[in-house]
Amino acid sequence: MRRTQAFLISLLLLLLNFCGQPARQPDEVRLRLAIDPGNISPISYNSQEALQIINLLYQSLLTVDLEDNELKPGLASAFPEVERKDSLTFFHYQLRPEAEWSDGSPVTAQDVAFTLKVLKSPFIRNENIRSQIEFIHDIQLDASDPKKFTLICQGFTPEMQLLTGDFFILPSYLLDPQQAFATIPLQAWSTADSSRYNTDRTRAVAARCNKLGSPESKDILQGSAGYQLAEWATGQYVVLKRKENWWGKNTGSTTGYLTANPDQINFQIIPDNTTALLALKNAQLDVLDNIPVNDFEKLRQDEGFLKNYELHTPQGYDLIYAAINTRKPKLRDKRTRQAIAHLMDIPGMIRVSQQSYATPTVGPIPPDRKELYHPQLQPRSYDPGQATTLLKSAGWIQEQKGWYRNIDGQRQDLRIELLYRAGNTMYEQMALIFQQHAAQAGIPVTLLPLEGNVYNQRIDQRDYDMHFRGISGNPFVFNFKPLFHTSFAGPGGFNTTGFGTPESDQLLNQINEAENETDKARLLHRLQEIIQEEAAFVPLYFRKERIAIHSRFTDTKVSGIRPHYDLSSFMLKP
The missing domain is CATH 3.10.105.10 (Dipeptide-binding Protein; Domain 3)
Known part of the structure; x- marks a missing residue:
């Protein structure tokens, strides 16, 4: 009797969860999040669920192509040129000429400089990410080209190339419309007297950045990637819509890893594993990861399920x-x-x-x-x-x-x-x-x-x-x-x-x-x-990992690197 009751409760929860949300699109991917992301700020996220969403909204200078697990240029047009002088290392970057923000304005070196100042600012809640860029000492902008800049770093390690390109670039026009940070040197945030920059204008920027990532920050929660936040019902779902005429489609055949294929990506927040599995079996989810072992083994033996889904176990x-x-x-x-x-x-x-x-x-x-x-x-x-x-x-x-x-x-x-x-x-x-x-x-x-x-x-x-x-x-x-x-x-x-x-x-x-x-x-x-x-x-x-993906999709790029598949690359099979 208890088992039947539990099943009915799970079914009821499932039906309620799918009510009152955007209609399912033909070219849509639906997947489960075990918890509400809570905060999808690109500077202060604290969960893998949040990071998976942020990766579809924002971009870094460098990225990982899950097709071959190789590091490749993202917002940058190429890997940086590396120049070493004494105890300093200079990383010379060039941004992609096509890269632009949601309003059509270009992504520039000023945005990179602003991002670094935000990450180093003591007035902004970003302690966990700040440590990753402590070796970046300064940034030099190119007066002749707004898309060129040089990162000046203390010391050298082979991993620095990745680390100089492994943070999300923020749109300064949305977060600092008065350019309060523009005149503050990056080095200033690392000095003992940084408190003198604690002004009304910089506090306004800090407040905006600290607000970033909440459901109420939808107007400023916009990056350069191929998707934007459409709806967010806390504890229920997060829906992303593909941008019209996204710039990444215009970068040529060598950048096939810069993708925004599905028209809509719908993250269903389903804490209960039983409910999530029921949604998967009813084809209400296209992707389910972190499947409990016993349930995964049962799916392996379910011939009816395997007609519609493929199972993956990347290390x-x-x-x-x-x-x-x-x-x-x-x-x-x-x-x-x-x-x-x-x-x-x-x-x-x-x-x-x-x-x-x-x-x-x-x-x-x-x-x-x-x-x-x-x-x-x-x-x-x-x-x-x-x-x-x-x-x-x-x-x-x-x-x-x-x-x-x-x-x-x-x-x-x-x-x-x-x-x-x-x-x-x-x-x-x-x-x-x-x-x-x-x-x-x-x-x-x-x-x-x-x-x-x-x-x-x-x-x-x-x-x-x-x-x-x-x-x-x-x-x-x-x-x-x-x-x-x-x-x-x-x-x-x-x-x-x-x-x-x-x-x-x-x-x-x-x-x-x-x-x-x-x-x-x-x-x-x-x-x-x-x-x-x-x-x-x-x-x-x-x-x-233990993953099920609906077989109507191709180009899923299953990988051992999180999130273990590239949602932006999913393509409907003909």
Whole structure:
């Protein structure tokens, strides 16, 4: 009876979800988002769901073609010319002559300069992206050509070419109509006296930029890519419409990766997996990713479903990890954290939550990057005996009800509150496995599934003992400074565990400065050793993606790089 009732509720939710929205177009792609993007600002997004939408609205200087996973020019007409002088590196860029904004005005070097000033401004909420461009020292505009500019960078690394082109370019005419930022040098934002630029005019720009990405900012939420926001019903759907006469169609045959093919892209916000699968089977969704393993295996055996859909399993760069909060007194000793890590049955977690669709890892480097992945380290084994030994060495005393020790003059019981995102079956299964093994070792674990915004708030405020999370990487850049450097350990920073030693901080700087792969590999190997020793950030596995795409589309460009397919390239089969 309960199963029938649950099915009826899911069906009702599905029907309600599809009511009251734009009519489906023949040339439309519909797909599911598991959560509302919340904020689709190109300067302060905090979710992959938001980034997927932003990529269809805005463009960077460089882009990745998911057809071959190669880096290619985006808004730039070519890769930059690189010139090195002493400790500085100059990247000379030229923008595409066709590139223009929604109002038909050209994308210029002034827009690039404005974007960099926004990303470096202390008055704008962009802390996470700001760290990625800290090496860009200044920008020089070409007086003879508004489409030419030079980025002046401190030092040199091979990855700088990507990083100089890996941020969304903003339209200054929409965000700074009075050109308040135009006269402020880029270098000024990095100096101690930047507060003197905190004027009424610059505060107005900051307010506009901080508002960007909300449903109320539709009038200024416009980029140079092929789509624009048509409708956004919070918690229900986000609809993008293709621009008329988009400039990208006029760049020639060599830029076939600059696409805007479907007339409409409709993101359905469906938190519940059962409801999403029902919508897929009823052909109300064209694309569904992150399909739970058991459901994916059932789809593989469903001949009726396979007549209309194709299934894909690209090897991805999504790392699933456990984070242990080193700020908590009971978790401050690394031997305690190592003991907890030995209670994580990684093969069991993979078997139950992923089956064959995951690869264990010793660190944040994908195992298929063999030259950078540590050749001697092994993933930490599930070993309750070793966990007990480590706890005793850390001063914990075992009694009938569990473990305790005196910390700072007070008794502390070893109890763990484990946070994870509610509604995520993978994390729930992993949490239950860990809870069971920890209980057998005498450590009570309380499971606390939380809705996305509450979950993120707890993590940002460092109000947790332990949590499960995933991060997305790529095969191009291994800049782990935001994730592990102590300068990013404050509230809101990416270093949520408080991980970091003087040696690891130095290593992270050296990795970003390494000029050849041999040096980078040596430094990354040592970083992986420290990560395993400190056991604050506990890498578990890299996932394979599980995707269903309706077979009426071609040119889907399925890839291991997120979002694992290129919606803008989808073409209806004849």
